[in-house]
Amino acid sequence: xxxxLDTIIQGVLLGGLYALFAMGLSLIFGVMRLVNxxxxxxxxxxxxxxxxxxxxxxxxxxxxxxxCVPAMFLIGYVLQRGLLNFTLGGDILPPLLVTFGLSxxxxxxxxxxxxxxxxxxxxxxxxTESFHLGAGIAVxxxxxxVLGVAIALAFALELLFARIPLGRAFRATSDDPEAAQLMxxxxxxxxxxxxxxxxxxxxxxxxxxxxRTTFAPTDGPDRLxxxxxxxxxxxxxxxxxxxxxxxxxxxxxxxxxRLDPGWGVLTGHxxxxxxxxxxxTGLFPRTRG
Amino acid sequence: xxxTVQRATLASRIGAAVAIPLLIAxxxxxxxxESSWMRTFVEFACLLTLAQMWNxxxxxxxxxxxxxxxxxxxxxxxxxxxxxxxxxxxxxxxPIAGVIAALIALPTSKVVFRLRGGYFAVGTWxxxxxxxxxxxxxxxxxxxxxxxxxxxxxxxxxxxESVTFWMALAAVVSAIGLTYLLLRARHGLAxxxxxxSERAAASQGIDVDATKxxxxxxxxxxxxxxxxxxxxxxxRVSPDAAFNVGWTAYIxxxxxxxxxxxxxxxxxxxxxxxxxxxxxxxxxxxxxxVLGAVAxxxxxxxxxGLWGYVQQRFDLRFFPVQRRVRLDAPAGxxxx
Numbered sequence: 001x002x003x004x005l006d007t008i009i010q011g012v013l014l015g016g017l018y019a020l021f022a023m024g025l026s027l028i029f030g031v032m033r034l035v036n037x038x039x040x041x042x043x044x045x046x047x048x049x050x051x052x053x054x055x056x057x058x059x060x061x062x063x064x065x066x067x068c069v070p071a072m073f074l075i076g077y078v079l080q081r082g083l084l085n086f087t088l089g090g091d092i093l094p095p096l097l098v099t100f101g102l103s104x105x106x107x108x109x110x111x112x113x114x115x116x117x118x119x120x121x122x123x124x125x126x127x128t129e130s131f132h133l134g135a136g137i138a139v140x141x142x143x144x145x146v147l148g149v150a151i152a153l154a155f156a157l158e159l160l161f162a163r164i165p166l167g168r169a170f171r172a173t174s175d176d177p178e179a180a181q182l183m184x185x186x187x188x189x190x191x192x193x194x195x196x197x198x199x200x201x202x203x204x205x206x207x208x209x210x211x212r213t214t215f216a217p218t219d220g221p222d223r224l225x226x227x228x229x230x231x232x233x234x235x236x237x238x239x240x241x242x243x244x245x246x247x248x249x250x251x252x253x254x255x256x257x258r259l260d261p262g263w264g265v266l267t268g269h270x271x272x273x274x275x276x277x278x279x280x281t282g283l284f285p286r287t288r289g
Numbered sequence: 290x291x292x293t294v295q296r297a298t299l300a301s302r303i304g305a306a307v308a309i310p311l312l313i314a315x316x317x318x319x320x321x322x323e324s325s326w327m328r329t330f331v332e333f334a335c336l337l338t339l340a341q342m343w344n345x346x347x348x349x350x351x352x353x354x355x356x357x358x359x360x361x362x363x364x365x366x367x368x369x370x371x372x373x374x375x376x377x378x379x380x381x382x383x384p385i386a387g388v389i390a391a392l393i394a395l396p397t398s399k400v401v402f403r404l405r406g407g408y409f410a411v412g413t414w415x416x417x418x419x420x421x422x423x424x425x426x427x428x429x430x431x432x433x434x435x436x437x438x439x440x441x442x443x444x445x446x447x448x449x450e451s452v453t454f455w456m457a458l459a460a461v462v463s464a465i466g467l468t469y470l471l472l473r474a475r476h477g478l479a480x481x482x483x484x485x486s487e488r489a490a491a492s493q494g495i496d497v498d499a500t501k502x503x504x505x506x507x508x509x510x511x512x513x514x515x516x517x518x519x520x521x522x523x524x525r526v527s528p529d530a531a532f533n534v535g536w537t538a539y540i541x542x543x544x545x546x547x548x549x550x551x552x553x554x555x556x557x558x559x560x561x562x563x564x565x566x567x568x569x570x571x572x573x574x575x576x577x578x579v580l581g582a583v584a585x586x587x588x589x590x591x592x593x594g595l596w597g598y599v600q601q602r603f604d605l606r607f608f609p610v611q612r613r614v615r616l617d618a619p620a621g622x623x624x625x
Binding site: 033034035037083086087091092093094095096097098100101102103104105107108109111112221224225228229232260262263265266269270272273276277280 | 347353355399400403404406407408410411412414415416418419422423425426534538541542545549574575577578580581582584585588589592
């Protein structure tokens, strides 16, 4: 019995990481309904960026966030204004294709620059430390920290959307870009900021991901699928929903993994499909379409 | 006022006059060509069939899937299971594989069509991953390391290669031919209407959901045939290869660079893809970076692709699917 409890606790903790992957995606879905196929590859790219910063400066990976987050913000802003803004409009194909192309470009550029060998970020032992809950259940400090960061980010993003002028501009542009423009909102700049913030969050997710497990250039697509599933399970337009979606996915995967080590990712996908069949708008939907 | 509806163009008549003898000549390849040519042609035909199927789905139906590798892989595995486990003739398995892929697409559609637009696209990818993982976990299918096709051993190498070649030729000609006929028929108009505006199409009495479902099933069946043929050609399959999203990446790049929403576009795109691959083969990942960058550039700058540009500039159409009204009235009698 405590074995299953342990599985579920570990699943919730893993879900924290998936929620982190998904927060940025949830943000850009919410603001510009852009389905960014390169999202997972940008997570992997950010992990390599952190690796380069750590190797160059000798900083601890968490301290390297001070460089990685602004750098990824800048990349996001430039990417959106320089490329992705040109793909937005009525047709769904251009944004899909351009981000798909970006995904292939990033993967192969990373392969070219860093080889296919898996890498990891080190945190001097903290990543393996844990405390005991009793009944043979151990909780790692790092996974708990990741879950804490995911909760804090969901809270911060909800606050941003509800209370901050920039969040109001996000919501306005999301509802009706033309009306927002008439009210003096520069939608292209707003989209740039949204992608910048999304990639800033991606940098945070990437550093924790790199500390928790190894990463390799072709790991992006799986990160994208997990992030996407978390957003859809949770329901579009709600960051608390995204957090819950990540946790549902994490639990589904650890339960599947416990049943058969080959099933972990599969049961996660199946949980997603089940939610889609029985609750197509997700668990906590807020916006339509 | 009398008028005629013109459906053929000069280019389509000349094109047919040139293409038919060429195809007949190509069909004699097994008697004079080398086996490496046949293998390359099978690959070419499979990729072009897949591209044409994706073009039908996305370019005409407006249904953008990035999970077509699901049906390619299922077609391939249908061949291996039927031929090796059920003892069916492996060549006969190829059309059956297409039917099986289309049959599996039916329940699949019930799940993925709950998502719209870009979300649908990623959803189809998740489903492809589900099929990949299910097969990778099935030990009787060789699990993750895949399996070889034992059923072709009784056939001599030349018989196997020639029959595979003819089947690939037949598959690609029918993929193009059937797409052309479909688009010229009433259903083709319905499809393009849906692509341009679902709401307007529905208001004209088109059953949008049913039409999208049919085109999804047809595209799955065609992709299943292409997958079975491709792995009949290589005689070895593994889940990671057959269900690789790279297939869809290639297909999309081919269609977009060639010209989406035209039948000529995927043909041109596949030719360019093969030429690029032969010249840049030694550069590995650089080739993919170039391909990705070209596709991004084309999408942003020339969204109609190369053939779209040619069509716009020279009004050249080898596969005319549109209708043109020509007035028969004498000159000077201005149409009202």
